[in-house]
Amino acid sequence: MRLARVALIWAALAAAICVPIAAAAMSSLLEWRGPVYILAGFAGIVGLGFLLVQPLLAGGYLPGLSAYRGRRVHHWIGGALVVLVVVHVGGLWITSPPDMIDALLFASPTPFSPFGVIAMWAIFAVALLAAFRRRLGLRTWRIVHMVLAAVIVVGTVVHGMLIEGAMETVSKAALCALVLGAVTKVVVDLVRRMRAAPRGESVARR
Amino acid sequence: MTILVLNRRNLIAAGGSVLATGVSGLLLPVCAQGVAPTPSMSGGSNNYRKGAAVVERIGKGGFWMSGTVRRAGDGAPLAGQRIQIWAHTTEGQEHEPQSHGATLTDKDGKFRLEMPQIIPIFGQPHGHLAYDSGEFKTVFLRPVMRSAKDKSLEAHFVLQPA
Numbered sequence: 013m014r015l016a017r018v019a020l021i022w023a024a025l026a027a028a029i030c031v032p033i034a035a036a037a038m039s040s041l042l043e044w045r046g047p048v049y050i051l052a053g054f055a056g057i058v059g060l061g062f063l064l065v066q067p068l069l070a071g072g073y074l075p076g077l078s079a080y081r082g083r084r085v086h087h088w089i090g091g092a093l094v095v096l097v098v099v100h101v102g103g104l105w106i107t108s109p110p111d112m113i114d115a116l117l118f119a120s121p122t123p124f125s126p127f128g129v130i131a132m133w134a135i136f137a138v139a140l141l142a143a144f145r146r147r148l149g150l151r152t153w154r155i156v157h158m159v160l161a162a163v164i165v166v167g168t169v170v171h172g173m174l175i176e177g178a179m180e181t182v183s184k185a186a187l188c189a190l191v192l193g194a195v196t197k198v199v200v201d202l203v204r205r206m207r208a209a210p211r212g213e214s215v216a217r218r
Numbered sequence: 219m220t221i222l223v224l225n226r227r228n229l230i231a232a233g234g235s236v237l238a239t240g241v242s243g244l245l246l247p248v249c250a251q252g253v254a255p256t257p258s259m260s261g262g263s264n265n266y267r268k269g270a271a272v273v274e275r276i277g278k279g280g281f282w283m284s285g286t287v288r289r290a291g292d293g294a295p296l297a298g299q300r301i302q303i304w305a306h307t308t309e310g311q312e313h314e315p316q317s318h319g320a321t322l323t324d325k326d327g328k329f330r331l332e333m334p335q336i337i338p339i340f341g342q343p344h345g346h347l348a349y350d351s352g353e354f355k356t357v358f359l360r361p362v363m364r365s366a367k368d369k370s371l372e373a374h375f376v377l378q379p380a
Contacts, residue, residue: 044308044337104340108312110264111340121261121360122341175341176366 018075025068029061032187035180042178052103053178059096060172062089063165063191071198087142094139097132124174131167134160154206158199165195253293255355255378262358265312266348270302276319277309279332282370283345287327289354290378295327301375302348303331306339312346338366347373355380 036057042050068074069086077085105112115125138160145153169188172179287299302320310317321331336343343363350356354377361373 041337044306046311108265108340111261114261114264119260121259124341176338176343177341 021075025065025074028064028187028190032179032183033057033061035183036178039178039180046107048103049107050178052100052107055096055099055103056172057179059093059100060168060187060191062093062096063168064187064194065089066093067161067165067191067194067198071194071201073194073197090139090142093135097135101132122174124171127167127174128171131164131171134163134167138164151206154202158202161195162199165191252291253288253376255290256357256359256374256376258356258358259360262346262360263348264346264360265304266302266346266350266358267304267313267315267318268350270304270315270318270320272300272321273319273331276303276331276333277307277316278334280369281307281333281335282330283333283347283373284328284330284370285347285373285375287323287329287349287375287377290376293376295323295325296354296377297323297325297327299323299327299329299349299375299377300351301329301331302350303333303345305333305336305345307334307336309334312339335369336363336366336371343368345371345373347375349375349377352380354378 033054036054045053066086066089069077069082069089072079072082074082101112101116104115111120114120115122115129118126118129120126138157141148141153141156141160145157148156169192172184173188283303283305285301287296287301288294289296300320300322302318304312304318306312307317319331319333321329323329336345338344343366344360345363347359347361348356350358357375357377359373359375361371363371
């Protein structure tokens with residue numbers, strides 16, 4: 013019974029991420045795009061999928077993973093997100109330099125660009141701060157990471173939803189809703205635990 | 219192209235502006251502003267290639283780009299003006315030469331050029347147009363299609379002397 017539940021949770025997670033990717037892979041728009049542009053687009057789509065895994069790992073909601081293993085995977089996927097963002101931005105830059113420069117300078121005519129650029133900087137900031145998290149102290153690090161994570165998720169979801177691209181609308185909206193739900197749940201849980209624990213004491217991880 | 223939405227806020231705003239212009243119009247009857255020049259749109263000049271040839275049609279066609287060119291102030295139609303058009307289409311990316319072409323306005327200041335179907339690129343289905351012939355100030359436009367399935371797109375220029 014327990015095994016069935018574990019398998020079901022992992023299958024649902026895999027479907028939530030793989031269905032939008034598969035739907036995007038069948039988009040008719042890909043026919044008119046070059047390989048670099050396609051790669052850049054899919055780096056963004058896979059990155060959105062990883063944003064669903066990250067809060068689930070952070071909250072310890074995924075069965076069959078120890079807290080230690082979960083945290084290690086969370087770190088690795090965080091690093092992968094940085095790489096995906098670099099591929100996404102780099103590939104789009106190669107495809108059309110003026111459009112990418114406009115976006116990075118917040119001078120783009122497309123309303124979704126600033127949301128993506130803000131999320132990008134927040135991802136870089138988390139990666140950088142993660143390297144110094146011991147010096148920041150656990151409480152400060154958690155608050156900073158939580159705020160930046162919220163910026164990343166909201167920025168990415170708005171960015172993705174406003175784009176008319178290869179992603180299929182319904183599967184994209186479903187994935188975005190799951191990402192928002194997962195991050196809300198983990199933030200609410202963590203805030204509750206931090207409130208319960210007196211200042212200065214570490215919040216025990218599950 | 220513009221959708222008129224009538225609600226209380228719009229009516230108050232419109233009423234207010236009519237009052238304001240009406241009153242100032244009475245006070246300053248000589249100052250006739252007329253038709254305002256079109257500003258360049260942000261991102262409009264991206265992937266522009268200067269001097270695209272005047273063509274009968276870009277590629278195999280199937281999609282229509284049309285619009286008007288008028289003079290700022292009196293709004294008079296401008297004939298024989300060269301408008302350059304480019305976009306990401308089924309036949310090429312925005313920067314590629316075969317995606318570019320130019321056409322001339324007729325005696326009524328209208329232009330119309332057939333081109334391949336525009337495909338969404340960088341998150342929006344859009345085209346690019348340029349007036350860049352020197353007599354008037356250069357203007358770059360970047361109209362967005364309401365739907366990626368649209369078979370036509372319009373853009374209108376009001377030019378001011380350079």
